[in-house]
Amino acid sequence: MPILVHLERLLYRRELTLTELSKRVGLTVANLSILKTGKARAVRFSTLEAICRELECQPGELLEYVGTSDALEPRTGLTGQTSPIDEEQFDLTREQ
Secondary structure, eight states, X not given: OOEEXXXXXXXXXXXXXXXXXXXXXXXXXXXXXXXXXXXXXXXXXXXXXXXXXXXXXXXXXXXXXOOHHHHHSOEEOTTSSEESOOGGGXXXXXXX
């Protein structure tokens, strides 16, 4: 899938659980889990707004478009699961 969801990373950095975020944004844990695992087919702007408000982030920190060839190259993420994104690519504190 060429759109990656970085919800797990953002939750980890803010020391929040999916359950806590669920309560704050008014969505079920099941629906947030679908989004977190990248299985969501669509996201409402109101949902995106609520998540970004509670995580104090921009939509681009939550969602990322990657090309098909980039998505095929596996790398490991925070959980040790295969992910096409390297954590260093999103270090906003370092100069590009």
